[in-house]
Amino acid sequence: MLGIQNIGTYLPKNILSNYDLKEKFEMDDFFIQNKIGVEYVTRKDKGEDSSDMGVKAYRNLQEKAGFASEDLECLIVITQNPDYNIPHTSAMIHGKLDLPESCASFDVSLGCSGFVYGLSVITAFMTQNGMKKGVLITADPYSKVLDTEDKNTSVLFGDGATATLISDAPVFTSERFSFGTSGKGHEGLICRNGQLFMSGHAIFNFAAKTVPKDVKKLLEQCNQSTDSVDRFVFHQGSKYIVDTLRKRLKIAEDKVPFKINAYGNTVSSSIPFILAEMLDDTSINTCLISGFGVGLSWSSALLNRL
């Protein structure tokens, strides 16, 4: 059975402090720490692009998992900020890593729901084609499209990348997925003329209304409850939205991690960043992950430790 064996991560070293923006954006310490929950945001180097970040996450994965690149059969990259429109970023990463020509490589264009969707796509693709080793990369540096004058986005989003090894020696396998799209709301989070715009109101309403319903439905389908699942890893949009989801679902606070205060909302990377820390914690046997955002799109999955 295929599943998640290990996860590599990469965060750029450049860090901006939201405390330096208190006056500009009329924020106090309480708002920074307890409402948005983001104290610092990471920024890639100017000369660094999405593919470079993906390569660095992959190198970290190799250090952790110790596999040989020549064994890789599949590489999927989740990004909406590719290096170029043409070619796909996965081909660039394939080239930079000198992966074998037999390795299938393609991109999936999704935002904050991308890791969960991608996990289903790569597992199904590998199963269909009899593959045993593949990597799912998330690399979506929003600093490429951020307006530094926009409080809604510039204090929230950080740059980061992850690389998840999918293999036949998994730590976590996925039991079931749910998916959804509300395309009429696509203007709620959109990049126009190279600049990101987010309606905090639209995204908040979407997440607060949609995600709890989706999570409850998935729990029912898996004969699980909020009590029986060990962790709920929600997309780390902001502390406020994660707290809102936790309260609406009536889940104990210690079951719902929020860990982005030092680097920000890394879009499709936010869930694997947290999963990477959970892989060695054998007290966590079941974990529900849920990504939501751009699209508007959402996807949840129940993971079980083998």
Place this chain on the structure above:
Amino acid sequence: MKLTEENIIELLKKELEGQIDFGTFKNDIPMTDQGVDSLDKLTLFLSLEEHYGIKIEEEEIDRINTVNEILAFVNK
């Protein structure tokens, strides 16, 4: 159904318990000056929609700052 200030305060208490001093809370003073920040306003307006079917559009949100302004808007 006509909404009353009690309806609004009830929702505020439900959503923001412990965050606001309701003993000194005033209906004609901006909520943002009384412990309700811009994110809490989103929660309150979502709660209004879910409890009473009243949808406040995005362009109205910045304009509505007090309980009295909410009542004026929803009861107009």
